[in-house]
Amino acid sequence: MLKMGKMNNLVILAPKTRDNTKYKTVTPEKFRQAFSAAQGGRPAALYKIMDWFLSMDGHLAGALQSRISANTSGDSSLIIQDKTAKNENALEILKAALDGIKLRKLKTALLKANYYGARAVELIWAETRMNGKAIIAPVGFKNLPHDFIYADKIRKTDDYKSVFVGAEPLENYDRGHVLLFTAGDADDYSDPDFTTFGRGVSAMRYSIVKYFDVEDWAAFNEVFGMPMRLGILKTGAGEEALKRLEEAVHNLGNDASAVIDETTEIQFPEVNKYSSKAAYEALSEFCNREISKAITSEALTGGEGKTGTYGAMQTANGIRLDVAQSDAAELDDLIQENIINVFYEINFPGLEVPKMKTAIKAAPNLFQQSNIDKNLFEMGLPLSVSALRKRYDAPAPVDDEDRLEKTQNSLFG
Template identity: 25%
Template sequence: MTSILDAGGNPIKPDVPTLSEDIAKAYVTGVRNPRPASVASTITPHRLAGLLRSVVDGNNPQDYMTLAEEIEERDLHYASVLRTRKLAVAALPPSVEAASEEAEDLRLADEVRKLMTGDQIPELFFDLLDGLGKGMGVCQILWDTTQRPWMPKDYTWVDPRYLRPDPETLSEILLISDDAPQGAPLEPYKFIVHLPRTKSGSIWRNGLTRLCAVMYMLKSFTIRDWWAFAEVFGIPIRVGKYGTNATPEQIDTLKHAIGSIASDAGAVIPESMKIELVETAKGNGGNTLFENMARWCDEQTSKAVLGQTMTTDDGSSRAQAEVHDEVRLDIAKWDARQLEATINEYLVKPFIILNWGVQAAYPRVCIRVPEPEDLKLLVESITPLIDRGLRVSEGALRDKFGLAAPDDDDAVLQPISAMEMQALQPVALNRKAAAKRLAINRIQQSSEAIITELTDEAMSDWVELGGEEFMNPIIELATTSASFDEFNAGLLALQEQLAPEAFVQQMADYMFRTRGLGDAQDG
């Protein structure tokens, strides 16, 4: 264990208490306050510009992180598309690859597989992918150091409002606390830091919230004006009329009645007074202007988060949506590639090092995004190649279709042989022709005429099976038999050699046609 070093090259002792403690917890009485003031409710263009500059300049990014959290809570569309992108990767089961085929590397890979089967792994992936919106996703590892091997007993999400950039390079992430209000470096082997790269440059300029914040602000203004417009042009104007002799008390009664109509949908007035509801105009297209503006903001948000709009906004055809799904698939692959790199660097390596020391190579966690595949096209393409001798693994094909290998006592489907297909094909063709002729004759002829025609056709088409193919074996048997009993016994054996296929085919043809005639007449 003396070979385990932290980021500064100092040895880590096995009994370090911070490995098992929650050192990023928030308290209402501390510098890490879990109840910060709202930002989104008072957002303006001037304030938003200041928030974006504060993060780049290395100032307090707490308000910006609060805004990122509130946008995800307030904007239903942004929350939906961002959650879709997160779950596209977080829901994938991870796999583990050993560093080599050596026995020790295989054993370490098995230990990592046990680590990846934990119930907290999907939640860990989801919390780390919070960095897609905010630019960074940080989780804390709570190690169980009471037994070997040391295993994470839980993972806790670290609120990015408690993180700061270092004042010199603005590249290192610091954690604020009561002892270090300006921030201190993260403890080694304690934190998992995911920095998804949505653009090149500073990590503090990354994150989808930076792209979508302006759209959120414009949309919030649009929604606010939309409802104000609806109050003016969406509700009929209430006009009260009173006579020239009305007293002030009667006028006050009419005013009260007009106000009651808006809230109570009813009022009581004297018979001599009148109230009219005058429907307002449409505001010169204003009823659709605000909707189009809000939809445009949503479409820009979809482009930023998913890379496309057709599957979320336009309601376009399936073919168009599938083309754009490929773009989203590329984004999902990129997110998965970065997430697995984070897991390998900040979880797998510490897990191996803390338990078995530094290794020359480490097992790798892989997160593979499955690509949609047209299985019908695969079957149609590969079947002719198999018929021509291509050897294909049954296990590989079963995996593609999600089929398990059958057990020895399972009933399995049997393939139709080529000979059976050839034998069935002429019968099927003749049945089609017979059905077609029956349909025509049914319209033009009576049932008696049809039966007569079928009888004549059967007699004219009859082929007597008495040629060489049928008679030669019988003549040869009679010549070589020494007695009648021997000849009679040989006839039974010849039944398996004589070929009645033509007779059976003719009988099946005419029986099918007559049956079809009877069904048609019955109907």
């Protein structure tokens, strides 16, 4: 096992082979190769393609930032039950240490795993003095390169690959050296497939539509699978024609060949490369909505369809509240195990170890709330005008000229 001891920092060694791939442009063939490598446990090239799309697509970058900010804007607390002088003093020293490593930046670095699938940092520990006491504390961190994260067999006789960070399997590092945050877990009895981690692959499908032409879409889509196939059964066709159509659509998914009769038709829906500006804008807006859903896990909120639930309405920075809270809980556990617990084992053995808890609060969805208030008003439920004005930050008009009149009954009076 690799040991940190009380003061010795471990330098994370680079993998035996490095991936020096650089992309100024992305082609379907480059994407195919990177996708295949990531499925086999080497995601570095795919991560660099994700970098390229992140730099190109402002909506994609914004969606990821919203997902990150939903967590980093939350309030993190360190909780102890036995508030003795020793415990309180140790707690203050811990808080100072966490401030020193810039905890928010650390969380930001790790939360990018929601896009890439995995991110890793190396913690730096050093001897320092806080509140007059000499301690060993984390004083910073280093973001590890994309190609430091991969999967390989630890022993040639192993049935499955394990996750590596640098030159060593993750399991070889003692707590406190490496923080690896993954958006998704590998099955115990299979090789890690990095294309299934995170939401970047899903989001990139829609960025491809925005930034490439129809021919490129088809080439990129071969990496994901066949395009959508639409079978049309013409009026008057019988059961035999229906059976032949179903077989034809199925065969197209297997070998791109099929035989149909004149009573049936198969279409491959696509967007005309030379369509009007309005059609392109509509397509771009659709892609942006799908990117938001992929990265932020938006579902039945703000820009969704006509139906929704109260639970889905609860959001934090535009992110579904349950998703943001899950991110926070996983990060809290990672920091608790690798920083807080290790810090106390080294410096304050025997004292109560604080528990980290990040509170993610719901931000009201005023669009959804206004629909609820409107429905209650139309049902005849008495509502408070002052409460409504406060909720929507809508002050009363200062005089008659300032009043916006409505011909029908107004919800706000």
